[in-house]
Amino acid sequence: MKFKTFFWFVAPSVFMMLLFIAAPLISVFIQSFQVTQPVMQQVEVETCTPGFLTQTCTTEVKTVPTIDEETGKTITTTSWVGLQSYRNVLQMDKVWEAVSNGALRDILQIDFWRALRFTLVFTLLTLPLVIGVGLIIALAVNNATKAVRGPVIFISLLPFIITPVIGSLSIYWLFVGDGILTATLERWTGQDIAMFAQAWTIELLMYFYRVWHVAPFAFVIFYAGLQTVNMDTLESAIIDGANRFERLRYVIVPHLMPLIIFIALIHLMDCYRVFDEIIGFRSEAHVISLQWLTFNFLTPDDAGNRAISRAAASSMLTMIGIVILLILPLRRTWRDHKGGAH
Amino acid sequence: MYLKKLALAGAVSLMGTSAFAACAYENEVPLKSLSAGFEAWKAVTDAMAECGNFQAELDQEFRTKQPAAFEANPSLYHIGGVSNGTVTPLLNAGTIRPLDDLVAKYGQNLSPNQLIKVDGKTMAIAMMVNTQHLMYRSDIFEELNLDVPTTWDEVFAAAETIKAAGVVDHPIGATMKSGWNLAQEFVNMYPGFGGAFFNADNTTAVNSDAGLKALATMEKTLAYTDPEVLVSDSTYVQQQFQQGKIAISNLWASRGGAMDDEAESSVVGKVKMAAAPMAMDGGAPATTLWWDGIVIAANITDEEADAAFRLAMEGLDEEMVKANNEAAIWLVKGYEPGPLAEGAIATATASPAAPAYPSTTQMGLLHTALGNELPAFLTGERDAAATLVAIEEAYTTSAKEAGVLE
Numbered sequence: 001m002k003f004k005t006f007f008w009f010v011a012p013s014v015f016m017m018l019l020f021i022a023a024p025l026i027s028v029f030i031q032s033f034q035v036t037q038p039v040m041q042q043v044e045v046e047t048c049t050p051g052f053l054t055q056t057c058t059t060e061v062k063t064v065p066t067i068d069e070e071t072g073k074t075i076t077t078t079s080w081v082g083l084q085s086y087r088n089v090l091q092m093d094k095v096w097e098a099v100s101n102g103a104l105r106d107i108l109q110i111d112f113w114r115a116l117r118f119t120l121v122f123t124l125l126t127l128p129l130v131i132g133v134g135l136i137i138a139l140a141v142n143n144a145t146k147a148v149r150g151p152v153i154f155i156s157l158l159p160f161i162i163t164p165v166i167g168s169l170s171i172y173w174l175f176v177g178d179g180i181l182t183a184t185l186e187r188w189t190g191q192d193i194a195m196f197a198q199a200w201t202i203e204l205l206m207y208f209y210r211v212w213h214v215a216p217f218a219f220v221i222f223y224a225g226l227q228t229v230n231m232d233t234l235e236s237a238i239i240d241g242a243n244r245f246e247r248l249r250y251v252i253v254p255h256l257m258p259l260i261i262f263i264a265l266i267h268l269m270d271c272y273r274v275f276d277e278i279i280g281f282r283s284e285a286h287v288i289s290l291q292w293l294t295f296n297f298l299t300p301d302d303a304g305n306r307a308i309s310r311a312a313a314s315s316m317l318t319m320i321g322i323v324i325l326l327i328l329p330l331r332r333t334w335r336d337h338k339g340g341a342h
Numbered sequence: 343m344y345l346k347k348l349a350l351a352g353a354v355s356l357m358g359t360s361a362f363a364a365c366a367y368e369n370e371v372p373l374k375s376l377s378a379g380f381e382a383w384k385a386v387t388d389a390m391a392e393c394g395n396f397q398a399e400l401d402q403e404f405r406t407k408q409p410a411a412f413e414a415n416p417s418l419y420h421i422g423g424v425s426n427g428t429v430t431p432l433l434n435a436g437t438i439r440p441l442d443d444l445v446a447k448y449g450q451n452l453s454p455n456q457l458i459k460v461d462g463k464t465m466a467i468a469m470m471v472n473t474q475h476l477m478y479r480s481d482i483f484e485e486l487n488l489d490v491p492t493t494w495d496e497v498f499a500a501a502e503t504i505k506a507a508g509v510v511d512h513p514i515g516a517t518m519k520s521g522w523n524l525a526q527e528f529v530n531m532y533p534g535f536g537g538a539f540f541n542a543d544n545t546t547a548v549n550s551d552a553g554l555k556a557l558a559t560m561e562k563t564l565a566y567t568d569p570e571v572l573v574s575d576s577t578y579v580q581q582q583f584q585q586g587k588i589a590i591s592n593l594w595a596s597r598g599g600a601m602d603d604e605a606e607s608s609v610v611g612k613v614k615m616a617a618a619p620m621a622m623d624g625g626a627p628a629t630t631l632w633w634d635g636i637v638i639a640a641n642i643t644d645e646e647a648d649a650a651f652r653l654a655m656e657g658l659d660e661e662m663v664k665a666n667n668e669a670a671i672w673l674v675k676g677y678e679p680g681p682l683a684e685g686a687i688a689t690a691t692a693s694p695a696a697p698a699y700p701s702t703t704q705m706g707l708l709h710t711a712l713g714n715e716l717p718a719f720l721t722g723e724r725d726a727a728a729t730l731v732a733i734e735e736a737y738t739t740s741a742k743e744a745g746v747l748e
Contacts, residue, residue, distance in 0.1 A: 035743055047458075048458060053691070054455060055455050061542075063702070064433075065434050065435070065745075072640075108723075109723060284520040285520035303430040305707055
């Protein structure tokens with residue numbers, strides 16, 4: 001393809017990527033080093049609030065933002081604060097203190113590290129499960145008789161098309177309080193079960209939900225890959241006396257390796273941004289994720305305050321985390337790619 | 343035949359829309375409002391809609407939308423529904439207008455109690471009061487021969503008896519969902535022990551003896567609640583009550599009406615209200631007083647503001663209150679306090695009275711800090727003293743970022 005043709009072919013998508021990905025990223029990057037705050041002033045205010053029959057009026061000194069007389073907008077100042085927002089999020093002083101005291105568990109009481117712990121465990125634990133379950137379904141469907149294949153594929157794909165937040169809410173409602181499944185389990189075991197009362201049961205449900213939700217994606221990819229397995233190699237493996245497992249181990253899996261890497265990449269990127277489960281399961285008291293942390297910084301309180309700077313720092317840290325996680329699989333793809341070019 | 347039917351259907355639907363016979367006038371100016379979505383707001387906005395040309399948005403997430411929507415010029419909404427917690431950002435940004443002229447013009451039926459004055463200027467019109475107060479199953483209390491508790495110690499004693507009797511799943515229901523709700527529990531309890539939230543220099547004072555006592559009381563509650571209490575919000579507790587699973591709760595007065603809703607509740611007539619329990623003898627009820635009311639945007643034309651206020655007065659009239667007497671503890675003329683209002687009135691008129699929820703920037707920041715740091719204490723990961731230190735630090739960090747502290 002001529003360069004010019006190529007250029008005009010990709011230009012719209014490059015433009016969109018610059019506008020919607022690069023520009024916000026740069027903006028967030030800059031904001032993570034800045035703090036914008038209103039200019040506050042102390043004023044004495046008399047406020048009257050209703051009781052049931054009469055009002056109570058109180059006079060107190062309030063700290064309120066200054067409003068520009070002309071524009072009617074709040075006057076704000078923006079200052080460069082260096083790494084202060086990162087320090088506020090990471091709280092390294094407390095981390096070192098915990099390390100020097102030998103009380104490593106204390107680190108997990110800092111929101112960022114608590115969120116990082118869960119996010120990492122969640123990502124790394126669900127990864128092999130998604131790939132494994134996806135592969136098993138793909139092999140099962142591939143070996144199923146043609147007549148049932150269509151319906152089986154359809155049913156296997158269902159979890160994937162459910163909107164994540166709706167899916168997690170459904171699981172929540174099935175298990176919370178006297179939800180159908182909890183009630184059934186309680187009748188069955190004769191014990192009072194509270195799935196949302198402690199961290200580990202919530203985490204277990206989250207792992208289960210994520211694998212249930214994403215495995216169909218892995219399945220579809222693997223199933224497509226299985227159609228391209230070289231039959232000659234498989235047949236010669238059979239002649240060489242390879243059993244089913246050996247054929248899987250030495251023929252099929254190596255053939256699917258690029259797809260496994262692909263799914264691992266997508267899964268790492270998606271999982272590191274785990275969010276819907278936290279909101280759907282209302283697990284903030286027990287389990288939080290990095291993405292939720294950013295969201296929490298951005299949510300305005302009743303007085304309208306948002307911690308924009310810390311939110312920016314927290315999203316930058318999330319991005320750095322994803323990049324670190326992706327280095328390994330990306331290096332492998334890069335090597336394969338270079339190898340293939342020879 | 344078909345045409346005839348169509349014409350008939352058209353006529354009927356026209357009759358439907360011209361229901362603003364109930365309104366004293368016909369509204370000519372297109373108006374919009376944004377408010378919370380609970381029962382009382384539905385009643386008020388429905389009454390406003392009778393005058394025509396009015397679009398109401400009822401959204402429980404209104405608090406996150408309102409500041410930005412009112413800051414737009416022209417404002418995206420003319421009428422806002424606020425409470426004393428959520429009016430703060432609007433007051434701070436100057437996006438709502440003083441209403442004194444309009445009150446003089448259309449507010450003949452308002453009582454002075456309804457006018458929310460800031461520095462002598464009326465900035466909002468209150469329509470109802472709300473507070474968290476004691477709700478209890480009167481049938482269970484009678485059966486077990488229990489007195490209505492007036493302090494938290496008595497609540498725990500009663501809960502112990504109820505637990506021993508095993509008549510309900512969990513004696514106490516609590517709105518302790520991690521975040522805003524849980525923080526609110528502390529905000530109720532802490533002043534009950536005589537604690538002040540802030541020092542004169544805007545630093546927080548929660549790391550105190552009263553703070554420790556408030557935490558201890560909250561922890562005691564856990565022994566009697568559902569183990570999943572850290573996910574239960576007001577709606578969840580309301581449903582637990584309606585389904586007869588709990589016997590006592592310090593719940594919002596605005597949820598009272600739902601107890602006698604025959605379509606949902608299996609305990610109609612059995613839930614009674616009393617003043618919020620006191621945290622210590624001779625103290626104020628351990629709760630905060632709230633009001634809900636309307637504000638008018640600043641960034642709209644005077645004609646629109648005029649029409650909006652007139653419409654709001656139509657929504658807050660006697661007729662609406664009479665039709666929806668049980669929907670709230672109304673401040674509007676014509677309200678007749680029923681049995682469901684007893685608890686809220688007792689709370690509001692107690693001496694010393696419960697404090698109003700402070701509408702300040704600092705309180706917003708502290709509320710968030712509380713909501714984020716309290717769960718670790720209740721799950722047992724952190725002790726009370728360390729939790730108070732963590733709350734103090736979290737508040738200090740965000741207060742510095744917000745420019746409240748140097």
